[in-house]
Amino acid sequence: MRSILGFLAAVFLWAGGLHAAGPDADYDKLVALHDELQEFMLPGFTTGVVMDSGARIGDVYADTLMAEKLAGLDHFEKSLAAMPVQSWSRAGQVDFLAVKSILNGYRFNLEVLRPWKRDPGFYLDPLMGVAFTDLAGGDEKVAQLRARLRMVPPLLASARQNLTEVAGDYADLAIHNLENSDGVNHYHPYRKVPPAGIIGWYDDLLARSRAERPDITADVAAARAAVAEFRDWLRDERPRMAAPGGVGAERYDWYIRHVRMIPLTAGEMVTLAEREHERMTAALALLRHRNRNLPALTLSQSAEEQAGKVSATDKEVRRFLTEEDIVTIPDFVGELGSNTPYIERPGGPNFWEQIQFRDPIPDHLHAVIPGHRFDAVLAARDTRPIRGRYSDGARAEGWATYLEEAMMLAGGTRHTPRADEFMELFGIFRAARVPADIYMQHNRWSVAEAVSYMRAKTPWLDEDVARVDAEIYLRRPPGYGVAYTIGKLQMDALLADRASQLGDAFSLREFHDAFLASGRLPIALVRYEMTGADDEVALFWQTPPIPGGS
Structure with a gap:
């Protein structure tokens, strides 16, 4: 297990953590503007909310107040535009674009989403x-x-x-x-x-x-x-109550590019996701053939049995990550629990439980270590004024989804080969989310139609899990449903870029450590900082007005 000092050195020296008010002119003004913006906006209006709306009991939501907030964004946009960002280092430019995405997200929430008027x-x-x-x-x-x-x-x-x-x-x-x-x-x-x-x-x-x-x-x-x-x-x-639920096609693409900072259009993402769904469905068929003579993995029959599976999985995952030089696990990372409690449901296990109660490793990699919970422990120690407070959904879910198939290919499931089938099942569901997310936001599909589509495309997917997912992707800031598959593909591309750049000097552990040290920023920004390739970030510097509804 790597030392805490070594890892923290990587965090701050690689990702510009010692930047503060360093050589970039007026960087301290960017930090001050970021802090002022966070104070100005209501706590409920963030770009990162997922499981709930972000509203708080005791806050006031009224048209007059929201109009004041919307008008107040002009000050922040003019101040940001006046900063000499062209002369800054890559790390400083990345922080600038992160603040720009936050500001764009606030405007979109106040102009378009307006949940205080549209969403009970x-x-x-x-x-x-x-x-x-x-x-x-x-x-x-x-x-x-x-x-x-x-x-x-x-x-x-x-x-x-x-x-x-x-x-x-x-x-x-x-x-x-x-x-x-x-x-x-x-x-x-x-x-x-x-x-x-x-x-x-x-x-x-x-x-x-x-x-x-x-x-x-x-x-x-x-x-x-x-x-x-x-x-x-x-x-x-x-x-x-008959207003459309989605934001419309043009507004959706605006949000994806200028808030989530994903360099793709909705049409491109649907094409990529459909191809991923085909690829993973084919891979599942091949894996089932490969494993046809192996015994099937069975559901846990008690909380004690499931706890034993989780404990054994955690030990094996940590051993693999460390001995195979996959990622640094600092000494301060302790026990991280598990993501799916054992529940006996009258109708039987839901989709997640069908997999987790057979073998916890797919979601343990995604949601525990080195996925979400591990990621959150590192982020909690990030004191940088901008990156330490930023959390992009496509970055979080892209990293976690990448880990599923990546760790399988790297050898992390050699001890449980039938779990490889579950990795593909997860990926199949995540790919099916992309058209569901996009077509609900385009007002082409209702929630019921999105649920029907995802269930038809995903083995074992039940009504409840599909409906909860559809609700998240319709009601939350747009693009969360695409985050898993599209973020995973961005991670694949970044890995390919970095491995090609470094050749024989490439180290998977150093790549993962550097990525995590960059902060939970949009992956396109991390790519720019890590590789210097500026073709994607070139799309983000200018922000056009939000289009009218479509």
Whole structure:
């Protein structure tokens, strides 16, 4: 295991961590502008939100305030344009483009997405954390809970005033989530039988308050009533909620290029993803033939059996990463857990569980080490003022998705050859997401049509997992669904570029360490910094106005 000092040296010296107010003229002004921009914008309006909308109980969302925020972006855009970035180092230019993408994302959220007007789920997402509260936390925690509960009725009352342009798919998803468990339960407390949606969780909190803290029961009941009234209002208003859910084709391409900084159009991404789907489907058939005489991997039958599988997988993955010189694991990286808790569902395991309960290695590489959780531990120690606060979805998911097939090809699954089939299954699902994401945002497909497409293209994919994915890709900032496959292809291209540049001097461990040390920036920016190739970043310097709807 590599030393902490060696790894931190790589982080800061390679990726420009000692840049600060260094040789680039006015770089300190860029940092100040970045910090001012983060303070200016509401906390809920970020470019990186995924699992929830980013809204917060207690924040105010009204047209007058949003108009003020939108008008205020002119100051930041003019200040950014005045900086002498052409003379800066590559590291400084990359930081500049990162700030530019953040600023572009804020403008898009305020001009186009406008979730406070279009999406009932924007107001519902933060209510779940309230209902999850553990009442055994003591009087101070319960007092905080009471304060949040009392914010629920006014928040939902303001929602009814603000929601004047609701998309039909958004309304249907909100009604569904109010009354049904999503079957995936991202970040939910475990229940053998999950409560029936948001209202069910408030019923659960109400029952717990009566048993444990009757002093807050009235506040819980009032919040629960407000949630139910909001559901009833949505049902009544649903016939009039007919706005499109997606942003349109031209706006989608603008967002992909100028916020996510992916140098591709929607049409190009669909073509690439369809080819990846074909390739991986063929690879799956070949692997099944190769493995035809091997015993099938079976589902875990208990939490204890699954825990044993996860523990053995973690040991094997860490051994492989270290002994095969794949990536540096600093001494401060401890146990990282697992991403899929053992759950016994009445209808059987969902898509993720069908794979994870047979062999945890595909998602362990993707979501634990050296994927998301490992990535997050490194990022948490990144104190750089811009890169340390930036997290791009295509970078995060591209890295994690790249690891699945890359680690298989590098030998990480030699001990479990049938798991190679699951690597391809993961990739098949991720490739099917790309047309689903794009065509929902183009308003060509409804959520139901996207779900049907993904299920037809992906073995074992169930309705719940497909619907949750479709909801994320429609309701969140555009392009998250493409991030996995397209980010993976960007990683492949970067690896090819760097290996060609360095020839016999290329080291896979040094490549991975340098990539991680660059920060969680758009992969095109990392490519520019690592290789000097400027053909992709040339697309990002000028930002045209956001197109009209299409």
